[in-house]
Amino acid sequence: MSAHASQLSRRGFLSGSLLFVAGAAVGCSTDPTGGGSSGARTTLNVWFHAYGEAGTQQAATRYAEAFTKAHPDIAVKVTWVPGDYTGKLNATLLTDGAPDVFEIGDFSAAMARRGQIAPLDDLYGTAAPDFNPGDLAYVTVDGKPHGVKMVDDVVMLYYRKSVLAKAGINPPATFDELVAAAKALTTRNGKGLFVGNDGIGDTPLLAVLSNGGDLVTDGRVGYASPQAVEAVTGLKRLHDDQSLQLGFTTDWWDPSALVQDVVPIQWCGLWAMPAIRTALGDDFGVLPWPAFKPGGRPVVRVGGWTSCVNAKSRHVDAAKRFVQWLWVEQTDLQKDFAESYGFHIPPRTSVAAAADKLAQGPAKETLALAAQYGRNNPNLWDSTVSTPFNAAAAKIVSGQGDPARLLAEAAAQAQTSVDRQHSG
Known part of the structure; x- marks a missing residue:
């Protein structure tokens, strides 16, 4: 799940979208752009790059289904994007078909300053001190966080x-x-x-x-x-x-x-x-x-992926709610995402401490190396x-x-x- 741009060509899945309304999968397409539903008042298009680790795509759709059960007024369309994810994302953000929520590797302060991603300071709440301070600083631009780190990749x-x-x-x-x-x-x-x-x-x-x-x-x-x-x-x-x-x-x-x-x-x-x-x-x-x-x-x-909200989305509030629900509130799903599909460090300290698979052997050594020697690329x-x-x-x-x-x-x-x- 590294954020390095050259990795993106490794993701060998077919592109596609799966729409969830009130927890049910109701349709799919091969068009990696927005879609609609006949039920919910709001439909979110959520982009993931095509992770190479087995089970990750199924996990993303499972999370979307759980969200729609808890929020039946919001449908979630999970779009799986293979190949040059960064290039496709940058191009699509210039169009009306841009996703409402998307992940980015190597968080970019430039996107925040160009008004492409929304500030998310209202999402963290009392959970903010539980996030790795380096991760929080990494996504902060001009005093406000503009994303929520999903995983730390070492x-x-x-x-x-x-x-x-x-x-x-x-x-x-x-x-x-x-x-x-x-x-x-x-x-x-x-x-x-x-x-x-x-x-x-x-x-x-x-x-x-x-x-x-x-x-x-x-x-x-x-x-x-x-x-x-x-x-x-x-x-x-x-x-x-x-x-x-x-x-x-x-x-x-x-x-x-x-x-x-x-x-x-x-x-x-x-x-x-x-x-x-x-x-x-x-x-x-x-x-x-x-x-x-x-x-x-x-x-x-230390790289990883960050969940961001399209500042120009027609559904910014609903998009923020999805990001908050999944990457701030649902610590069980964050733990699942971090240790069930390859190994990754959860950005929340309490979740990382509960990740049993990372608490032994070379994985434990890696966490110690990250704590002692880890360096993020600057957000510039x-x-x-x-x-x-x-x-x-x-x-x-x-x-x-x-x-x-x-x-x-x-x-x-x-x-x-x-x-x-x-x-x-």
């Missing part, structure tokens, strides 16, 4: 215990050790490390953060700092050693490369842990992305800010151009976008 390094032990390699605790391990574990039959089919993935931002740098802080783009230049340049070592798996059949969000013995170390998410355990038993461990050098700090990526980290950075990093690791100049140019381009966001 992304870290998985490694095969037996393979590393046979090679006499300790789980890498520094970037130098990671480079050395990836090189030593690369053989004629496979590579040592998988971070994404492009060999880039999240590594540029991980490198910056693990070297004490910042991406965007207080409205200033920071990824052209000396720490950033040094760390991103350091990634070139993995490429020069040819120790990165490239062009696998699935991307980093899917654990197949690890469980099929293609690589012994892979960057992947907590959501994949049940599938990894099924395939490997106890023969795996988890690690943060290591500190770039002494004085740096290990990093795990939209495509206008991240794309120049990733493009510069791709050139740097392939030896094209001066790293300091490339990152400075990218940061200047991104700063223009950030300034525009703040100026409205």
Whole structure:
């Protein structure tokens, strides 16, 4: 369930909509736009991207059915959107067919400032202190939350215990050790490390953060700092050693490369842990992305999905009620969503504490890593800010151009976008 944009192509379901009125499924279509019902006074169109974890689509429809039983005057149309969810959502938000409620990954402050998503400060009530403070701050723009976090997705390094032990390699605790391990574990039959089919993935931002740098802080783009230049340049070592798996059949969000013995170390998410355990038993461990050098700090990526209300919906109040009911009030459903379809951390502290499946083994270790080293992308980290950075990093690791100049140019381009966001 990671929020990374490149993952969205993994969702291999057919598009479709299922309409619930007073708890009953009364119709479906393959048109991922709004619909109507003959009964309820209000029909909400609720968009989900096509999650890859088995059972998630059925859970979403079950939740909608439960809501309509409790609110018979509001029909809910669940729309399952495969493929480029973000692109389809952005396009549809410009039309009359835009959904009333939708989820977004990598929450965007720009959407709030453009008036695309409604402030939801009236939804939290007495439950607000129970939400992870970082999650609440993440969705807050100009003093008001504009979404409710649905799940926290943690992304870290998985490694095969037996393979590393046979090679006499300790789980890498520094970037130098990671480079050395990836090189030593690369053989004629496979590579040592998988971070994404492009060999880039999240590594540029991980490198910056693990070297004490910042991406965007207080409205200033920071990824052209000396720490950033040094760390991103350091990634070139993995490429020069040819120790990165490239062009696998699935991307980093899917654990197949690890469980099929293609690589012994892979960057992947907590959501994949049940599938990894099924395939490997106890023969795996988890690690943060290591500190770039002494004085740096290990990093795990914390992403996830946020439920938002279309500010231009004709049914804002009903849409808010749905979001409040499901993602604030229904703690049993939040627990179900977090631990029954892959593993995810519930944003509510009390729900996370009750998630029994996350309280043991590597899942428990992952929660500890997230608490100690977890970093969200800034809510200004939209495509206008991240794309120049990733493009510069791709050139740097392939030896094209001066790293300091490339990152400075990218940061200047991104700063223009950030300034525009703040100026409205």
